Amino acid sequence: MRFGVFYELQLPKPWLPGDEARLFHEALDQVELADRLGFDHAWEVEHHFLDEYSHSSAPEVFLAAAASRTKTIRLGHGIRQVIPNYNHPARTAEGLATLDIVSNGRVDFGIGEGATRLELGGFGIPAREKRAMCLEAAEQIANMMVLDPYPGFEGKYFSMPCRNVLPKPVQSPHPPMWMACTNRDTIKVAAQNGLGALAFSFVDPEEARAWSDIYYGIIKSDACVPLGHAVNANIAMVSNFSLHHDRAEAVRRGHEGFEFFGYALNALVAQDTVPGRTNLWGEYLARRGDRTEAVVAATAGAATVATGIGTPDDMRAHLAAFQDAGVDQVIFMQQAGRNRHDHICQSLELFAAEVMPEFRAARAAREAKKAEELAPFIAAALERKRWMKPLEDHEIPVVRASVAKAQVSGARV
Numbered sequence: 001m002r003f004g005v006f007y008e009l010q011l012p013k014p015w016l017p018g019d020e021a022r023l024f025h026e027a028l029d030q031v032e033l034a035d036r037l038g039f040d041h042a043w044e045v046e047h048h049f050l051d052e053y054s055h056s057s058a059p060e061v062f063l064a065a066a067a068s069r070t071k072t073i074r075l076g077h078g079i080r081q082v083i084p085n086y087n088h089p090a091r092t093a094e095g096l097a098t099l100d101i102v103s104n105g106r107v108d109f110g111i112g113e114g115a116t117r118l119e120l121g122g123f124g125i126p127a128r129e130k131r132a133m134c135l136e137a138a139e140q141i142a143n144m145m146v147l148d149p150y151p152g153f154e155g156k157y158f159s160m161p162c163r164n165v166l167p168k169p170v171q172s173p174h175p176p177m178w179m180a181c182t183n184r185d186t187i188k189v190a191a192q193n194g195l196g197a198l199a200f201s202f203v204d205p206e207e208a209r210a211w212s213d214i215y216y217g218i219i220k221s222d223a224c225v226p227l228g229h230a231v232n233a234n235i236a237m238v239s240n241f242s243l244h245h246d247r248a249e250a251v252r253r254g255h256e257g258f259e260f261f262g263y264a265l266n267a268l269v270a271q272d273t274v275p276g277r278t279n280l281w282g283e284y285l286a287r288r289g290d291r292t293e294a295v296v297a298a299t300a301g302a303a304t305v306a307t308g309i310g311t312p313d314d315m316r317a318h319l320a321a322f323q324d325a326g327v328d329q330v331i332f333m334q335q336a337g338r339n340r341h342d343h344i345c346q347s348l349e350l351f352a353a354e355v356m357p358e359f360r361a362a363r364a365a366r367e368a369k370k371a372e373e374l375a376p377f378i379a380a381a382l383e384r385k386r387w388m389k390p391l392e393d394h395e396i397p398v399v400r401a402s403v404a405k406a407q408v409s410g411a412r413v
Contacts, residue, residue, distance in 0.1 A: 001319065001328065001359045001360075001362075001363060002040040002236075002328060002329040002330075003039050003040055003330055003331075003332065003359075004040060004041030004042065004043055004236065004331040004332065005030065005034045005043070005331070006042075006045075006078065006238060006331045006332060006333050006334075006335075007031075007043065007044050007045065008045050008053065008054040008261070008336070009023055009024065010053060010055070010260075010335065010337060011023050011052060012052050012280065012337060013279060013282065020055060023055065027062075028066060029341070029345075030341070030344055031069070031070060032070055035071060037351075038072075038352060038356060039348075039352070039356075040074060040329070041329065042066060042073050042074070043076040043108075043331055044056055044059040044066075044075075044077065044078060045078055046077070046079060046080055046081045046112070047114075048114075048119050048122060049122050050116065050118060051273075051275070052278055052280040060077075060080075060099060063075045063076075063099055063107075064099055068102070070106075074106045074107070075106050075107055076108035076109075076110060076178070077096075077107075078110045078178070078198055079112030079180045080092060080109065080110065080111060080112065081113070082134055082141060083113060083114070083157075084157060084158040088158075089137045089140050089141045089144065089158065090144060090150075090165050093141045094165060096141070096145065096174075096175060097165075097167045100170045101169070104170065105171045107169070107175040108178060109176065110178035110179065110196075110198050111180070113130040113180075114130065115269060118268065118275070131189070132156070133157045136155050136158070137158065138177070138227055138228075139228070140155070142173075142177065142227065145168060145169055145173070146168075146229050149165075149396060150165050151388060151390070173229035173230055176234075177196065177227065177230075178190075178197070178236070179193065179195040179196070180200055181197045181199045181200065181211075182201045183201065187211045190215065191214070191215045191216075191217075191223075192223050193225070194224055194228065194232065194233070194378075194381055195232060196233070196235070197215055197235045198331075199235060199236065199237040201238070202239070202262070205306075205322055208327055212235055212327060213326070215235055219231070219233050219374065219377060219378075220377045222384070224384075225384045225385055225386075226384075226385050230382075231382065233370075233374050233378065235326065236331050237322060237327050237329070237330055237331065238330075238332075239308040239322075239330050240258045240307055240308035241309070242255070242258075242308070242334070242343070243309075243310070243312065243315060243347040244311065244346075245350075247310045247311050248299075250311065250347075251299065251309055251310070253339065253343045254334075254336075254339060254343070254347075255291075255292055256292055257336035258336050258337070259291070260280075260281065260336060261333065261336040261337065264284070268280075281337075306321055312351075312354040315355050319359060323359070332351075334348070
């Protein structure tokens with residue numbers, strides 16, 4: 001099993017001078033620590049206009065900074081908003097390739113659509129068409145990273161003439177592609193398109209097994225037709241994360257923040273919002289009361305608590321259940337609400353020292369067996385793909401100069 005860390009860059013109000021800068025730099029410190037400890041992935045979201053919930057509107061900048069401070073950890077867009085209203089596909093392709101070069105081939109490319117009216121309305125995106133817009137753009141981004149030159153495209157949601165999109169990524173044919181998934185329906189869409197599933201929902205192992213069965217059942221079927229130039233058959237699931245030898249202390253350090261994460265997301269989707277005038281943290285505290293000690297009491301006598309918040313033994317039980325369910329990667333949501341930087345770092349260190357080694361020990365054999373089993377199905381899926389045809393030299397259109405030759409020849413320096 002592989003392990004990742006995940007960042008929304010949450011900043012509950014009230015905001016004091018320097019709070020945003022502190023948040024960003026502490027997150028970068030955490031990614032650097034995770035790299036030293038042997039974590040596999042660092043995932044960064046892209047959201048816009050979501051006060052308190054996410055201040056990560058330029059993940060390409062954050063990930064580039066992380067690339068300069070790390071050596072082996074993979075750097076994931078979890079996700080990049082690929083609809084052209086957010087980011088033109090050519091700009092996304094250029095940014096991905098550049099990040100892949102400066103990180104020496106450590107980029108993962110998750111695609112997403114956005115879900116809130118704040119984001120969709122802010123960029124003029126019709127909610128009913130966002131899925132189609134996302135998939136159309138993502139396929140062309142993959143083509144742009146591979147084809148030399150990119151032949152151009154006339155689509156429903158964006159068009160572009162033939163151009164050579166540069167640079168090209170280090171990874172061949174392009175960075176692994178993923179898709180944000182929140183339910184069984186989006187798990188199906190990811191599998192049908194040969195994309196890794198970034199399951200950004202907190203589900204129990206039984207539901208995770210159902211998602212895994214659905215996903216890999218489609219990967220092995222004729223319904224899988226890759227969107228990109230490769231199939232990335234993997235499921236990653238997000239989990240709570242707060243670790244301490246004393247379970248009660250783990251709950252006190254982490255539970256409130258993760259509960260706020262869910263509250264804030266639901267509020268931004270389901271409630272009216274006045275931009276710049278939210279009070280999500282204050283509303284959350286007023287509604288929840290002092291629940292933390294109730295959770296401490298409720299979990300005190302349990303043999304294990306498989307929620308991602310607890311002792312190393314609790315975490316082992318939690319991860320074993322997900323591994324048995326067919327999950328390939330667990331992504332830890334450790335930065336949420338007002339969770340403290342020092343507590344997050346201590347949890348990462350404890351996990352790496354006492355939990356990670358036993359799960360990493362079996363990883364190579366498990367992944368080799370999986371790759372062998374899926375190889376014929378992936379080959380068949382790639383055979384079904386309708387590839388964008390590269391242009392022959394004589395087919396590449398000439399881009400006419402904007403200044404006449406006679407004027408250029410007569411110009412003086």
